Amino acid sequence: MEILFLAIVLAPLIGAVIAGFWGDRIGRVGAHWVTSSGVGISALLSLYVLSGFITGSREPFNGSVYTWMVSDGLHMEVGFLVDQLTALMMSVVTFVSFCIHIYTIGYMADDEHNWPEGSLAGTNSYQRFFSYISLFTFSMLMLVMSNNFLQLFFGWEAVGLVSYLLIGFWSVRPTAIFANLKAFLVNRVGDFGFILGIAAIAMYTGSLDYSEVFKAIPGLADTQIQIFGDSSWSLMTVICILLFIGAMGKSAQVPLHVWLPDSMEGPTPISALIHAATMVTAGVFMVARMSPLYEFSETALSFILVIGATTAIFTGLIGIVQNDIKRVVAYSTLSQLGYMMVALGASAYAAGIFHLMTHAFFKALLFLAAGSVIIGMHHDQDIRNMGGIKKYMPWTYWTSLLGSLALIGFPGFSGFFSKDAIIEAVHHSSIPGAGYAYLAVVIGVFVTALYSFRMFFLVFHGKGPRDEHAKAHLHESPKVVTVPLVLLAIPSVFIGYFTVKAVLFEGWLGDALFVLPQHDTLGALAQSVSGPNEMISHGFHGLPLYLALAGLVTAGVIYLAFPSIADTIKKLFKPINIALEKKYWFDEAYQFLFAGGSRNLGRFLWETGDRLIIDNVIINGSARSIGRFADRIRNVQTGYLYHYAIAMILGLLLLLTWFVIAA
């Protein structure tokens, strides 16, 4: 059993190590073969594990394989907890990762053009890229398969590291370096909260193992602790919010969302894999995994609900005004992550995970399709230069259409089931903030449809590429690019229909999730609907479907039929437009306050504290004065014998006075 799980985890790691260290030896073909087969093996085995859970022949596994160390009774171990939730995540991660590996063969084929002549970082960059994405797969598997907080943290940091490396993959571009530093720093903020949360858990439960912690939690539900002065805090709320701060960083929730749009500086395959399908959903997975904790803090759930709803609506609005094809998809990702968080806040963990899964497929698909368009446009990413690409890139066009329909929640597509479930769950929720969240996610449906189809129409319809130069070269991408698109399009369309009943209404996820009866919003939902067909028919009576269609039509009217309307609206709502284009000034504020502030503080400490006080006064000052003192007192050594004798006699007198006469 452990061998199976170890193989799943280690196959991508071995591929990454070989491609990373011996990349020049094995060459490009060797590198993509070794990494793709590693991830492929991992994907097949994951699907095998998943099928075991689907047929009911497999029991959840929880065990440690290696004890790293025991410190003061605290066991630090490497172990696996594989239940339905984990199996689902493993399958999604490895399947999407496998598709990305294949796609990358085409996308990175002429990567040497992205590097300056003779650049050292540019040598073997192809192999390095494959090494990184395999390493990412390993890290993500370690994260989702962990049975303890330490390994969770390891995976959490490792995916962050690979994300950092890949955002700045083209390290000769200043924008890429800026973006990866930004991602790194923002994630520091989140991870600081995360590790504080883990420390609090270790402190109060004395264990890092999930099952032991979960066992201890009900007993700690009413514990109050003092942090600052006499104010009393609920322990569970403190732990849950600290952990959630980690999730806010990793899953890019407002106000720690600023790094995700910039992360699009990285190559498109990793935008799809890391910054859409898997890593950014780690926060969602973590909160779902920690549902036995979160259920005991309504405050934390409300916090999640409000943060998620805010992210869902406000980042979606920014998506409407973006012109970079990848950034539109990035803001869409932010918005969808907000939806997942809303589901968690409403205690509909299963709906959150369900949306995570469907989103992984259709968002990876949309990113890869965008990448395909970018290849066709010779790395021009501005949608205003595109248009009419439909006839040049049929495969890309049709798969994009399916992905977009899934994203906006068109009935029958997988996104429809997951998003509808979230909206209904919030509707049934009664914790503080639920009303606001409901409003946000419902309006969000319209916004999602608007930005999705704005981009879709601008890219694929209308008059041929506005850039005449691009027209001559435009053609469909190679097979290695289109095949993954098709592979991802299939689950984007169908997976919702076939799995919604099991995941949402029949409790297939089993004991992995824990919901208190008073929070059971999905249970309430199940009383009115209980299957995919009912959901579809119920959908026709609900507001969200018509909002989505309204968004689609609005996009068509504004951006296809009457492009002049767009400019009129821009002029009419100028302040709003500016706010959206400036992304509510988050970047400016952070750069002024935190980046600028800490740089100024650093400069002050360096110039005044370090150079002036420590270096100049304390270190050099004392050294100089001792040197001067030494130069002076060396003259005591005159070289005259009688001076030496006098010194001895004086010494004698000193000791005599001290000990004989004084005593």
Next chain:
Amino acid sequence: MQFDMPSLIPVLPEAFIATMACVVLVVDLFLKQEQRIVTYSIAQFSLLMAVLITMATSTGDSQIVFHGSVIRDTMSDVLKVAICIVTAGAFLYAKDYLRDRDLFKGEFYVLSLFAVLGMMIMVSANSFLTVYLGLELLALSLYALVAFDNNSGLGSEAAMKYFVLGALASGMLLYGISMIYGATGSIEFQPVAEALVSTGMNNTVLVFGLVFLVIGLAFKFGAVPFHMWVPDVYQGAPTAVVLFLGSAPKIAAFALAMRLLVDGLGSLHADWQGMLAILAVLSMAVGNVIAIAQTNIKRMLAYSTISHVGFILVGILAGTSKGYTAAMFYSIVYAVMAVGAFGIVVLLSRKGFEAEQLSDYKGLNDRNPWFAAMMLLIMFSMAGVPPTVGFFAKLFVLEAVVSIDMVWLALVGVAFSIIGAYYYLRIVKLMYFDKPEDQEPLTAGMDTRIALSVNGLAMLVLGMFPGGLLSVCAAAFS
């Protein structure tokens, strides 16, 4: 007086060295200058045999012979072995130096062997008189050795100063001993110690005598303010002599302090603790601070000696077996470091050139990276940088003094060690980061090179495994 044959066994090392010193004296008369290597070989052989004899006749118990004048115990055995080994190292380094300067004469070895004999007697003394005899035998030999190069005005001047001040110190020591004899009626350590316990401590004459005794001791150590001779002698004497004078006698001085203060006047601990504390603080301060201002490496090492003496005194004044162990460890380690440091000075010197200025060490790494590394290890060890043995020597001493709640003294020691680190690291900086001014190849023979390598690496090996030497030292006080 009845002459008891078996009682000679405990003094066999001393008897052997005394005999061999005479053999060297006689044999050397019949040798031509080019055969002088025979003298050297006999001297080295004597030291080696003395080590073996000491080990072979060691019993682990205390044996008192010659009617209470001489004691043979673990401490004396360990220290004798250390003295002989360090002296052998000094002889080895000195050989080429002496030959290049026409100083390769039998007298050097005769005088040195008598000095070794004097040290061994001091180490094994069980009465004030024996201590004094050993001390004078050592001192007289050293006076002559300092003036060994009789063409050197500086050497003669240094010898003269050393002799006059040494006589003054000896006088004070004798005066102190006579007062203690007056107060207790004995010159043997055990009766003195018993008399002190029975008569009580509030005897002014005793404390008066103790002050004089401590001063004699401080002079031999070279503790401030009785240190004035040290820089002049180190600078004036031939480097080959300083090699010897600056290393083994520190071990003997430690023994002297142990015999006089602990064996003889142990019950006056409260009184001499304060005196040693003053001397230790002054030594650490003056030694480390003035060393910074030196440009001559021999003078710099002289001041460095003074500061290390301060540390040895700190260990002794703790008055616990932990402190004595630490001080013994420190003095042995210091002797090994000192002989290595002067060994490098000898290595860099050649006929007609003395590598005495700090600037002579510039760019040593470019000239010879291996010996630069050895010097680096020795300098790190002297500065107390882990993992060299000098770090542990300091650590044990500081631990000992902290464990008797004299934290302030430990802090003083640490503070001055930091100041001291500057001038040791300056040598390292000169060796590694400056361009060489002198491009002459090093001329030392293979034996010197090997010995220096062993010496330098010993800093590291002893630093990584200090347990062995430490347990040997601890055995002396268990």
